[in-house]
Amino acid sequence: MNSYERVVKAIMFRSPDRIPVWNINKDQKEGDVLMYDLRLYKDQDEIKGSGGWHKGHFSEWGYTWRTNEDGTMGQPEKPVIETIDDIKNYELPEINEAERFKSIDRFMNESEGYYRLAMLIVNGFTTYTFLRGFENAMIDFAERDPDALFLLKQIFYFEKELIWLCKKHGINGFHLGDDWGTQKSMLVSSAMWDEIFAPLYKDLIDYAHELGLHIWFHSCGNFADIMERLHDLGVDVINIAQPNVVDYKAAGKLLKGRQCFLMPLSYQTTSISGTKEEIFAEAQRMYEALGTSSGGFIGYTEEYYCMGMPEENFIACKEAFARLNTHEL
Numbered sequence: 001m002n003s004y005e006r007v008v009k010a011i012m013f014r015s016p017d018r019i020p021v022w023n024i025n026k027d028q029k030e031g032d033v034l035m036y037d038l039r040l041y042k043d044q045d046e047i048k049g050s051g052g053w054h055k056g057h058f059s060e061w062g063y064t065w066r067t068n069e070d071g072t073m074g075q076p077e078k079p080v081i082e083t084i085d086d087i088k089n090y091e092l093p094e095i096n097e098a099e100r101f102k103s104i105d106r107f108m109n110e111s112e113g114y115y116r117l118a119m120l121i122v123n124g125f126t127t128y129t130f131l132r133g134f135e136n137a138m139i140d141f142a143e144r145d146p147d148a149l150f151l152l153k154q155i156f157y158f159e160k161e162l163i164w165l166c167k168k169h170g171i172n173g174f175h176l177g178d179d180w181g182t183q184k185s186m187l188v189s190s191a192m193w194d195e196i197f198a199p200l201y202k203d204l205i206d207y208a209h210e211l212g213l214h215i216w217f218h219s220c221g222n223f224a225d226i227m228e229r230l231h232d233l234g235v236d237v238i239n240i241a242q243p244n245v246v247d248y249k250a251a252g253k254l255l256k257g258r259q260c261f262l263m264p265l266s267y268q269t270t271s272i273s274g275t276k277e278e279i280f281a282e283a284q285r286m287y288e289a290l291g292t293s294s295g296g297f298i299g300y301t302e303e304y305y306c307m308g309m310p311e312e313n314f315i316a317c318k319e320a321f322a323r324l325n326t327h328e329l
Contacts (some may be wrong), residue, residue: 003032004172007115010295011214011236011260018325019287019297020115022262026303026314033298034111036118036171038162040093040100041065060093063130072306079133084140087147090131092154095161104169117216118166119175120159125197126178127155141188141196149196156200163208173214173236176201181221183245190225198229205234216262227251231259237298238262243286244269252289261290262298265317272309276316283320291324299324 001009001017009016023031040060057065059076067074081090107116122130128151129137140148163174180187205215214236222245230238239262240246248263255261263286265271270282283299291297299321303314 002113004113004115007032007298008172010298013257013260013292013295015294019291019299019321021318021321022117022298022300023318024300024302026301027318029114030318031301032115033117034107034114035175036104036107036111036116038100038118038120038166040096059130061127061131062090070306076130079136080131081136082133084136084145084147087151090151092158095158095165097165100162101165101169108170115173116171117173117175118162118171119177120162121177123159123176123178124152124156124200125180128152138188141192144196152196153200156204160204160207163204163211163213167211167213171213173216174208175216175218176204177218179218179220180226181219181223181242181245183221183242185222186225187221190229193226194229198233201230201235202233209234218262222246224251228254231255236260239300242266242268243282248286249289256290257292257294257296260296260298262300263287263290264300264302265320267302267304267307267309271313271317272304272307274313276312276319279313279316280320280323283317283324287324 003020006016006018007020008014010020020032021030022033023029024035028034041057059065062080064077065074066077081087120127128148131137131151132140132148137148159174159176166174180193186193208215215234216237216239217230217235218239218241220241222242224246227238237260240248240251241264243263244266245268248261251261265274265279265282270278274282287297301314301317301321303309305311305314
């Protein structure tokens with residue numbers, strides 16, 4: 001069984017030979033998933049922002065991304081669309097297939113036998129908040145501004161075009177990165193999410209499935225309120241990115257055996273400051289809550305040295321998922 005087959009069997013509950021793992025930013029080929037980056041941007045060694053000079057890049061969407069001095073993710077420097085009236089004049093990026101897929105042949109050769117996942121890093125709702133600024137975006141949606149809702153739809157349509165190109169070029173899955181939670185709760189009400197966003201996701205997910213692609217859905221924060229909705233919309237893999245703030249045991253009671261989950265060891269707590277034994281124990285708890293012997297569970301590791309993760313903890317995270325495949329629990 002190769003990595004592609006292993007991941008598909010985990011998603012479809014068809015008894016993979018072991019738990020698949022996505023090593024997202026280090027030792028990728030030791031895992032089962034390889035990522036193709038769909039973004040177009042210009043790297044800048046230094047960008048002058050409100051906090052001084054920082055490393056970052058200019059996004060194809062028009063915003064300047066400023067990386068934090070400590071090496072953590074960062075944020076857009078300022079809104080691209082400063083007033084609601086400016087929305088009408090905003091032009092979405094071009095699809096630009098030739099440039100966006102210029103590395104696809106090399107990627108396909110290097111990823112033979114792996115599960116191939118394409119991603120923009122951020123999507124839909126989050127892209128909109130980067131264009132308008134978070135506070136402006138929340139006001140736009142609260143007021144149901146028609147121009148705002150039209151632009152949001154255009155962002156989703158842009159992503160549908162990319163999904164078609166991913167199918168054309170042999171990609172297996174499309175990753176949606178939308179952060180819906182704070183440390184405690186959802187950013188918007190469930191009613192607003194159902195009204196504005198669920199139909200857009202459903203259209204995109206249905207289209208991906210028509211083409212034969214899986215949809216992977218990432219969210220930071222506590223998005224438990226929409227977990228079952230995401231399943232009902234057809235999301236194939238749900239990534240609970242912060243298991244320390246989500247009641248994943250409750251999610252398991254709702255969806256275990258029906259939904260495939262992508263799970264890290266908590267990068268706010270256990271994987272940063274935990275012992276090897278604590279890392280092993282957390283992996284076991286998550287698997288018992290969410291996984292089954294026939295599938296439904298994919299582990300992922302991420303190197304977070306910039307947040308204080310020791311090398312031995314990164315190694316322990318990889319070992320923790322491998323250990324789940326043994327009888328030494």
